[in-house]
Amino acid sequence: MSSHREEKQFFAQRLKSALQDRNHPISPTYLSNEFNNRYDGQPISVQSANNWLLGKAIPNQDKLSILSLWLNVSAQWLRFGEETEPSQQIIAxxxxxxxxxxxxxxxxxxxxxxxxxxxxxxxxxxxxxxxx
CATH class of the missing domain: 1.20.5 (Single alpha-helices involved in coiled-coils or other helix-helix interfaces)
Structure with a gap:
């Protein structure tokens, strides 16, 4: 069983991997801007995006859904990494x-x-x- 700290680190690795796979920069400013352009709730701060990238925080489910749609990965994989290949679960x-x-x-x-x-x-x- 992994600790909550490890879960956050693994989430950060998957988020960075998904960003890189789609040729997006690993940048908290870029991430917060792109996320906020797609999210109709309370905007996230650059600090929140930075915490996601550094493995200090994991976004809640509605934010994970937006990230997964934007990055074309499943929310399940992004949050838990439980799929062998995220692309198998998603229609390109x-x-x-x-x-x-x-x-x-x-x-x-x-x-x-x-x-x-x-x-x-x-x-x-x-x-x-x-x-x-």
Whole structure:
């Protein structure tokens, strides 16, 4: 059984590995900015991101979910490292899928009035598409 300190260290190693595998820098500033761009809850500080990278803290489940979507790894693997190959559990996402996810995360942060405008626009465009 590993100690809680070891769990944090192993998490940090997996996080850094996932960042490197996707050609992202191992930088707390970069990590906090990219995470906050995708997360609609309370933004994390550069210090929090640094604690994740240094193995001083493990994010809670909702933050792990955002990290796993962004980095294209499973939350289970990121948190516990229990899969032999994280890619076996995940359908490879194309760059267009990543772009869709990025737009969805931006949409989630919009106020309700703007969401309704976007919904109306999508409804209108999709009805035009059906009449072609």
């Amino acid at each position: 996402r194309s760059s267009s899928d990543q772009l869709d996810l990025d737009y969805f995360m931006k949409y989630k942060r919009l106020p309700l009035s703007q969401k309704k405008l976007i919904q109306s626009l999508i409804d209108e465009l999709s009805s035009l598409d059906r009449h072609k």
